[in-house]
Amino acid sequence: MTADFLVIGAGVAGLSFALRAARHGSVLVLMKGSAYESNTAWAQGGIATVLPPSLCFSGDSIESHVADTLDAGAGLCNEAAVRTIISEGAATIEDLIGYGVVFDKQGEQFQLGKEGGHSYRRVLHTRDTTGLEIARALIETARQTPNITLLEHHVAIDLITTAKLGAVADDRVLGAYVLNARSNEVSIFRADRVVLAAGGCGKVYLYTTNPDSATGDGVALAWRAGASVANMEFIQFHPTCFYNPGATGAEARSFLVSEAVRGEGGILVNGKGEDFTLLSDPRGSLAPRDIVARAIDRELKRTGADCVYLDITHKPQGFMRERFPYIYENLLKYGLDCETQAIPVVPAAHYQCGGVVADVAGRTGIAGLYAIGEVACTGLHGANRLASNSLLEGNVMARLAMADILRRFAPSKQAPAPPPIPEWEPGNTAESDELVVIYHNWDEIRRLMWDYVSIVRTDNRLRRAAARLRNLGKEVREFYWGHRVNADILELRNLVTAASLIVDCAVRRQESRGLHFTLDHPATAQRLCHDTVLRKF
Numbered sequence: 001m002t003a004d005f006l007v008i009g010a011g012v013a014g015l016s017f018a019l020r021a022a023r024h025g026s027v028l029v030l031m032k033g034s035a036y037e038s039n040t041a042w043a044q045g046g047i048a049t050v051l052p053p054s055l056c057f058s059g060d061s062i063e064s065h066v067a068d069t070l071d072a073g074a075g076l077c078n079e080a081a082v083r084t085i086i087s088e089g090a091a092t093i094e095d096l097i098g099y100g101v102v103f104d105k106q107g108e109q110f111q112l113g114k115e116g117g118h119s120y121r122r123v124l125h126t127r128d129t130t131g132l133e134i135a136r137a138l139i140e141t142a143r144q145t146p147n148i149t150l151l152e153h154h155v156a157i158d159l160i161t162t163a164k165l166g167a168v169a170d171d172r173v174l175g176a177y178v179l180n181a182r183s184n185e186v187s188i189f190r191a192d193r194v195v196l197a198a199g200g201c202g203k204v205y206l207y208t209t210n211p212d213s214a215t216g217d218g219v220a221l222a223w224r225a226g227a228s229v230a231n232m233e234f235i236q237f238h239p240t241c242f243y244n245p246g247a248t249g250a251e252a253r254s255f256l257v258s259e260a261v262r263g264e265g266g267i268l269v270n271g272k273g274e275d276f277t278l279l280s281d282p283r284g285s286l287a288p289r290d291i292v293a294r295a296i297d298r299e300l301k302r303t304g305a306d307c308v309y310l311d312i313t314h315k316p317q318g319f320m321r322e323r324f325p326y327i328y329e330n331l332l333k334y335g336l337d338c339e340t341q342a343i344p345v346v347p348a349a350h351y352q353c354g355g356v357v358a359d360v361a362g363r364t365g366i367a368g369l370y371a372i373g374e375v376a377c378t379g380l381h382g383a384n385r386l387a388s389n390s391l392l393e394g395n396v397m398a399r400l401a402m403a404d405i406l407r408r409f410a411p412s413k414q415a416p417a418p419p420p421i422p423e424w425e426p427g428n429t430a431e432s433d434e435l436v437v438i439y440h441n442w443d444e445i446r447r448l449m450w451d452y453v454s455i456v457r458t459d460n461r462l463r464r465a466a467a468r469l470r471n472l473g474k475e476v477r478e479f480y481w482g483h484r485v486n487a488d489i490l491e492l493r494n495l496v497t498a499a500s501l502i503v504d505c506a507v508r509r510q511e512s513r514g515l516h517f518t519l520d521h522p523a524t525a526q527r528l529c530h531d532t533v534l535r536k537f
């Protein structure tokens with residue numbers, strides 16, 4: 001397969017890039033599963049944007065959105081990146097509306113939600129299924145766009161670069177080896193512009209709000225190809241994942257209760273009905289997520305309870321049904337009427353703030369390789385992402401990446417012919433007949449990361465995690481090289497790499513900042529106010 005653009009991942013970043021790229025050439029979009037299996041499709045809250053006063057009543061400003069983002073980011077945001085992404089917001093919302101996204105309105109004005117850390121109402125939404133609405137519009141438009149081929153059940157194995165083929169002087173991307181997970185065949189996909197938009201790595205943790213597909217593929221692919229990775233210690237835990245101990249199935253266990261519920265007045269309380277979050281921050285339940293998640297963790301440890309409660313029962317009857325119909329209906333399915341009962345909740349892994357080092361246009365250190373959306377570390381989020389800034393980032397980066405590619409890859413700037421790409425070599429490997437090894441290692445990684453590397457960390461726990469992950473990494477590599485590839489092995493290989501990158505970054509950060517909190521270094525150290533950058537070579 002050959003195309004002008006190869007896009008790995010089909011959330012908001014990948015699809016909105018593909019739609020732009022299709023005006024300039026052929027585009028292949030790889031999806032690991034079916035079209036709607038992405039973090040984007042699961043996003044409830046919305047997309048934070050400052051709109052012109054003619055379109056909303058909020059009194060908001062770019063400066064205020066920038067200030068809130070910098071405040072949440074705990075000193076590690078790149079202010080220039082923050083300004084660029086926030087300033088481009090309104091224009092990219094127009095693009096989304098052009099693709100058919102319908103946001104909630106009141107008359108001619110957009111209805112705006114509020115979430116933790118925001119000083120104003122500025123979250124555009126479609127009830128409580130904003131991500132699904134964006135995914136729907138982008139997928140439907142992409143399906144009707146002749147230059148785009150959407151390939152479901154196609155898993156990238158490894159990126160192909162000139163350096164990997166021995167031409168180290170001119171490192172650029174040439175494409176990827178890709179597994180068709182249905183036929184189990186591996187092919188070379190050639191493209192001079194490869195866009196990683198593969199999302200994050202929530203599945204590294206036992207409890208997560210992410211879909212099963214979030215196995216850190218993008219960061220692992222880029223790392224193996226030699227790109228730098230930064231700030232992986234900053235994994236965001238969402239404070240309010242529905243606590244549903246009897247649940248089976250990933251969706252029931254990962255069910256998110258949007259922060260927008262707190263934006264509309266929902267309050268976190270303990271079993272006695274006390275608002276414990278006020279002890280941590282005067283903003284209480286609407287403080288930034290790192291603060292709220294830590295307050296919950298502390299309260300659970302203090303009381304020995306299994307969960308805390310999100311109480312929105314003081315709102316008039318019918319409010320939840322109208323504003324949050326998806327959450328309301330789902331909770332009802334699990335036997336809970338949130339208009340009359342408080343919702344049991346616990347924190348769960350939600351968002352990867354670090355990732356592949358990239359500028360706001362997604363440019364990585366490897367020519368032709370772009371990383372956009374959650375997979376990238378641009379400096380927008382710093383040590384903690386402000387809620388609902390990520391759909392914005394994915395959408396803006398897609399636009400800036402396309403502009404950058406058009407500038408850099410003009411036809412007159414053709415690169416020299418690459419070395420021939422060797423066919424995929426399955427070697428003497430056996431068909432995998434020991435699935436139990438994969439499942440065992442997968443479970444072990446997720447439990448170990450939850451126990452040792454989650455909301456509260458210590459040097460000792462991180463050391464233990466690093467040692468276990470070294471062994472697991474070795475076992476997974478042996479398994480990978482000894483068996484024919486399949487989607488499960490590839491995900492496990494990426495999962496162990498993402499987990500190791502998180503721990504390697506966390507070990508280096510000898511302070512507490514944003515989402516990284518360690519009992520051994522509880523203070524923030526001014527001299528450590530810089531990114532944790534990992535370089536492979």
Ligand code: SIN
Pocket residue numbers: 043044045046257258259260386387388389390
């Ligand atoms: C939510 O709806 O609470 C999630 C929004 C986000 O993570 O940005």
